[in-house]
Amino acid sequence: MKIIKGIFIAGMLCQTPAFSQVVDTIKVTGTSGIQWISDQPVPKSVVVSTRSFRERLLADPYRPAYHFCVPEGRGIPGDPNGAFYFNGRYHLMYLYYREQRGFSWGHVSSKDMFHWRHHPDAIVPGKGEDGIFSGGAFVDKDGKATLSYWQVINLAKGETFQSRIEKSGPSGIGLSESSDEHFDTWTSGSADPIIRSTEWGFTVTKDEKGNEQIYGSADPSNIWFKDGKYYMLTGNLLVLNKYGRKDNDPPKYQGDHSYLFVSEDKKSWKYLHEFYDSDRKWTDKSEDNMCASFLPLPAGPDGGKLSDKHLLLFISHNKGAQYYVGDYKNDKFQPVNHGRMTWVDNAYFAPEALTDHKNRQIMWSWIFDDRPDKVKDESGWTGVYGLPRSLWAGKDGKLRMAPVEEVKLLRQAEQIKKDFVIKDGTELALDGFGKELVELEITVAPGKAKTIGVMVGCSQDGREKTEIYYDAAGKTLNVNTAKSSLGYGRKVTESAPLELDAGEQLTLRVFVDKSIVEVFANDKQAIGRSVYPTLGGTGIKLFSKGGDAKIISVKSWEVMPSNPY
Numbered sequence: 090m091k092i093i094k095g096i097f098i099a100g101m102l103c104q105t106p107a108f109s110q111v112v113d114t115i116k117v118t119g120t121s122g123i124q125w126i127s128d129q130p131v132p133k134s135v136v137v138s139t140r141s142f143r144e145r146l147l148a149d150p151y152r153p154a155y156h157f158c159v160p161e162g163r164g165i166p167g168d169p170n171g172a173f174y175f176n177g178r179y180h181l182m183y184l185y186y187r188e189q190r191g192f193s194w195g196h197v198s199s200k201d202m203f204h205w206r207h208h209p210d211a212i213v214p215g216k217g218e219d220g221i222f223s224g225g226a227f228v229d230k231d232g233k234a235t236l237s238y239w240q241v242i243n244l245a246k247g248e249t250f251q252s253r254i255e256k257s258g259p260s261g262i263g264l265s266e267s268s269d270e271h272f273d274t275w276t277s278g279s280a281d282p283i284i285r286s287t288e289w290g291f292t293v294t295k296d297e298k299g300n301e302q303i304y305g306s307a308d309p310s311n312i313w314f315k316d317g318k319y320y321m322l323t324g325n326l327l328v329l330n331k332y333g334r335k336d337n338d339p340p341k342y343q344g345d346h347s348y349l350f351v352s353e354d355k356k357s358w359k360y361l362h363e364f365y366d367s368d369r370k371w372t373d374k375s376e377d378n379m380c381a382s383f384l385p386l387p388a389g390p391d392g393g394k395l396s397d398k399h400l401l402l403f404i405s406h407n408k409g410a411q412y413y414v415g416d417y418k419n420d421k422f423q424p425v426n427h428g429r430m431t432w433v434d435n436a437y438f439a440p441e442a443l444t445d446h447k448n449r450q451i452m453w454s455w456i457f458d459d460r461p462d463k464v465k466d467e468s469g470w471t472g473v474y475g476l477p478r479s480l481w482a483g484k485d486g487k488l489r490m491a492p493v494e495e496v497k498l499l500r501q502a503e504q505i506k507k508d509f510v511i512k513d514g515t516e517l518a519l520d521g522f523g524k525e526l527v528e529l530e531i532t533v534a535p536g537k538a539k540t541i542g543v544m545v546g547c548s549q550d551g552r553e554k555t556e557i558y559y560d561a562a563g564k565t566l567n568v569n570t571a572k573s574s575l576g577y578g579r580k581v582t583e584s585a586p587l588e589l590d591a592g593e594q595l596t597l598r599v600f601v602d603k604s605i606v607e608v609f610a611n612d613k614q615a616i617g618r619s620v621y622p623t624l625g626g627t628g629i630k631l632f633s634k635g636g637d638a639k640i641i642s643v644k645s646w647e648v649m650p651s652n653p654y
């Protein structure tokens with residue numbers, strides 16, 4: 090879920106009617122000036138404008154070519170949702186604003202996580218909701234998939250939550266199910282929410298002893314199955330906003346919290362308790378826990394044997410994507426370490442994960458657009474996900490991450506340069522290595538160098554470049570976007586903790602995809618940012634400061650576009 094200009098944007102109720110029942114009036118601009126109802130014959134002007142729109146997107150200098158993009162319109166919020174794997178395909182839902190319907194869940198599936206088939210929308214507003222906000226997915230061994238989501242209503246001025254639900258019906262956490270071959274048809278399991286809100290996004294009730302209980306009823310996690318029962322988490326942003334924002338508010342309501350529910354049939358759900366103990370040594374009292382995903386961690390990037398650790402991915406709205414690695418016992422989660430996926434701001438957001446047939450845990454996240462709203466609307470698109478990341482537990486119990494192996498399917502035109510030295514204070518241009526779409530793999534023996542890095546997107550006049558570097562003294566991986574663009578984008582330096590072991594070489598994997606730059610370092614750290622170079626530069630330069638750096642190898646591949654347009 091995401092708050093934009095004071096408006097909540099996250100997950101909600103569902104029911105996807107058959108195609109003939111989805112009746113949207115679409116105004117077609119152009120010489121005909123007609124209106125088209127989507128279950129009526131298709132006017133030629135619609136065909137012409139659709140083709141022109143696809144061509145416009147293909148020619149867009151900023152629309153990524155191999156990072157997943159919301160196919161059209163406003164992917165705001167751009168939360169990935171409802172990810173699951175079944176029968177050889179990866180399924181992923183994307184939150185977007187559907188004109189004249191409200192916030193909805195689009196649906197795509199893929200064999201390799203890069204070439205996507207577009208399905209009918211999985212969930213659209215209905216039964217009194219104004220939008221479908223964030224949630225997760227679960228698929229059982231028989232192939233029945235269940236989506237969990239937040240049913241959202243927008244209150245008119247002067248309208249109370251109670252008066253709205255009296256008029257439109259209850260709101261809270263909803264479920265939708267599908268068991269058809271391609272998961273093209275989804276139906277809500279009940280007219281009522283499975284977890285009912287008494288206020289917007291949270292619930293005030295009493296326990297069996299008559300004591301007051303307060304828990305979140307927003308942004309459900311994926312469902313998981315254990316010892317014959319189903320479990321699910323909900324988020325705490327609305328509880329925090331109501332009861333924990335003031336300095337003198339009770340500590341039990343401050344900071345990030347998550348609430349655990351259990352069910353024997355996925356229909357009747359019981360609140361158990363808070364899932365873990367929020368600790369201020371890792372997060373501050375202003376942070377919430379929403380868009381959660383909870384799954385076991387494998388022991389390696391290729392899946393296989395599971396480790397003894399679980400991963401809780403989530404966001405805080407003010408500081409973005411983060412996680413706990415810990416132990417899951419007796420229906421409680423005990424974090425043993427914490428990490429972030431964004432540091433200078435919250436621009437890497439709303440993680441969503443699945444476990445596939447190999448036991449790999451794979452996640453996606455929304456990378457903020459950072460263009461003005463008017464520009465997004467005029468370009469016809471917004472909403473981009475970071476590369477799918479494989480996540481696993483290292484031998485030290487800490488999280489490891491790398492792009493999924495399938496990204497190598499896009500490689501073309503390999504170039505290699507080996508065994509050379511970058512002298513202290515110098516830059517070396519890699520002629521012919523730069524492309525508009527490129528993957529780099531740089532392996533370095535750091536030696537005494539204090540700063541080792543690469544600049545991508547370099548313009549010939551030097552006015553634009555994105556700097557990526559390792560700071561040996563600060564033990565950080567850094568991405569500096571101060572000169573990435575003469576136009577859009579945040580001019581910041583993102584610094585992520587990265588400590589190399591004694592004698593460990595530095596390996597940087599850098600992906601450039603028009604307006605997106607992502608870097609992965611030693612399977613320990615990663616950063617993703619939006620950049621908008623205006624000068625068309627594709628130059629690549631290596632540099633070293635504070636000492637010479639020995640380059641073991643530099644490899645580059647031109648990356649084949651995988652998005653349909």
